[in-house]
Amino acid sequence: MSQVVCFFLLLCAAAPGSAAPTGSSYLSGTGRFWHITDLHLDPSYHLAQDPTKVCFSSKGAPATHAGLYGDFLCDSPYSLIQSAFANMAPLTHQEDFIIWTGDSPPHVPPDELSTDLVIQVISNMTQTITQHFPNLTVFPALGNHDYWPQDQMPDSTNDIYKAAAVLWKRWLEPEALTTLSQGGFYSQLVKPGLRLLSLNTILYYGPDEVTINMTDPAGQFEWLEKTLEKSAQNKEKVYVIAHVPVGYLPYAGNTTAIRKSHNERLVAIFRKYSHVVAGQFYGHTHRDSIMVLLDEQGSPVNSLFVSPAVTPIKSFWEQYSNNPGFRMYLYSNKDYSVMDIWQYYLNLTEANEKQRSDWRLEYIMTEAFGLSDLQPKSLLELGLSFMLPQSKAFDKYFSHFMVNYNSSIVCDGSCKVRQECVCGELSLNLHADRMMNIQDGNSVDSRSFNENKLCCFLTKCLFYRFHVTVRFLSITD
Structure with missing residues (x-):
């Protein structure tokens, strides 16, 4: 794997671009930003006679439908990532910014990677993003695969935190780079009145054995409360970004995405400062979903969004995956509330057949669900509508959850209950x-x-x- 990665990284900059879909222009009194997540570059991906040898990330499963832009049993070939950015770039404006919520390396066994290789992949993705968006500020967050061994994120400075601070200094200010290099998290002003907080939620991730007995790894909870309190005093609104979300996983019934004790503490902090936090944005699950934070009385106080991945990977036994996707958020310049989502996707099967990446607008959220905005009250009402028998809104939501992967797959019974509960129950x-x-x-x-x-x-x-x-x-x- 190491030889493949090193050779591949020399070739990445030469990959071709592709045509972009049409997009939305600015509306009066609004701003926009873009969300990319879970790129999961697999440098080993290639078209091979033996389908079990197409990519290391399939772990020996036969990638029988492999094509130019990938396979559902593999992580992203570089051509897929390049295609996503090449289609996204013409839609951007110089006033936009990008959030990038982590996970650049592939899903491969630990002995196929190393600290140096993980840094090389993050570096390559950083360079690729910079090439396509040279004039935009990018706010990254670290994912559980952005460390080696994966998931074992430490609570103190290390080679990967320090490397990230060097790689991302073109986007981040000195104060942000200091906390990034120390604990993998940071805060930075996006514009007057709007601050972005990038959390390292891998510190709370169940598989992270390094932090398993720590109540406040890296002092991030204390830092978060102090930063939110200062923002409240300065009358700033805050966007929170991270890789692993709070709340429950939509496909794992009784499991929170992070440890339950840390989940409860994060939820308590977000409730306390719900008047400051204008939106929360996550990745990790590879699927498209919404969540609503309720206060102690059950009133909706925060909107949370989980963006689908660029990688299309699934395990051999999984029933469904996701088509690759990226998205744009529309927000109010008055209070920085999120007003709408433009979700773009690539039909991977069709792209491989045509050998052309035709990225399309999958949906505009307010239009798709008849909403006036994406405020917590609106999203909670949407989530409650999913409870209705044979809810067409839920059927549409689940199709978007998979990013139009397969319209014949039905989610009912316990599958539907899990989805309903995830929308409105974080604690x-x-x-x-x-x-x-x-x-x-x-x-x-x-x-x-x-x-x-x-x-x-x-x-x-x-x-x-x-x-x-x-x-x-x-x-x-």
């Missing part, structure tokens, strides 16, 4: 608190229709979590 503690408030407070008749739906939603999710936990314990015992 299991909210269920118990909300149920107690309902029992001690108003009657059902005096509550609003949406309050009753929320009560039903929380009850169903609480029952589902309990059922899954009990079932898991009975199997393991």
Whole structure:
């Protein structure tokens, strides 16, 4: 693998570009930014007679549909990443900025990589982004694969944190580079009134054995609260970006994306400063999803967005994957609230057949779901509508979740409940608190229709979590 990577990195800059889709111009009083995530470059990808030898990231599974732009059993060939950026670049404006939420190296066993190779891949992706977007500021976040061995992110300075600070100094200011090199996180003013916080949520990631017994690894919780408090005093709004999201995983029932204790603390901080945080943006899951942060009373206070990946990879046994995607956010220049999403995607099967990358607009979120904006209240109402039997809104949402991977795949039963619960439940503690408030407070008749739906939603999710936990314990015992 190391020889393949080194040889490949010499060739990357010569890859060809491709045509771009049409995009949206600025609207009065708005700004825009772009989100790319989970590039997962696999330098070993090549078209081979033996489908088990196409890419190291398939781990021996036969990539029988491999083409110019990749295969669903492989991580991204460079041609796919180059194609995404080449199609995105003409849509950008000089006032835009980009958030890049991590994971550049491929999904391969640890012995196929090293610290030096991980740094080389991050460097290559940094150079590629710079070539396509020379005039835009990029705000990166580190992913769990942006370290070696993967997931084992330490709570102190190391070669990869320091390398990232060197590679990203073209975009970040000295103060941001200092905390990046020390703990993998930073804060920077985007423009007057808007600050961006890039968190290192890998410090809270379950597989990270280095930080498993730490209550505040790298002092990031303390730093986060101080930074948000200062932003509140300065009347700034804040965008939070990170790789691994808060809340529950949409495909793993009773599992939070980060450790539950750290999840609860992050959620508590975000609730406390929900008047400061104008949006949260994540990657990691490779799928397209929304979440809503509720306060202790069950009122929606924050909108969270998980962007789909550029890599199309899935395991051999997974039922579905995602088509490659990138997106643009539209925000209000008045309060920096997120107003809309333009989601772009590549039909990978079609692109390989035609040997041409025709990136398309998959959806505009407000138009797709009949929303006026993407405020927490609007997103919660959308999430509650998914509870309806045979909900067409949910069917559309799940199709977008897979980035139009396969329209014949149906998500019902426990699959649907998982998706519903992820949208509006970031903390299991909210269920118990909300149920107690309902029992001690108003009657059902005096509550609003949406309050009753929320009560039903929380009850169903609480029952589902309990059922899954009990079932898991009975199997393991």
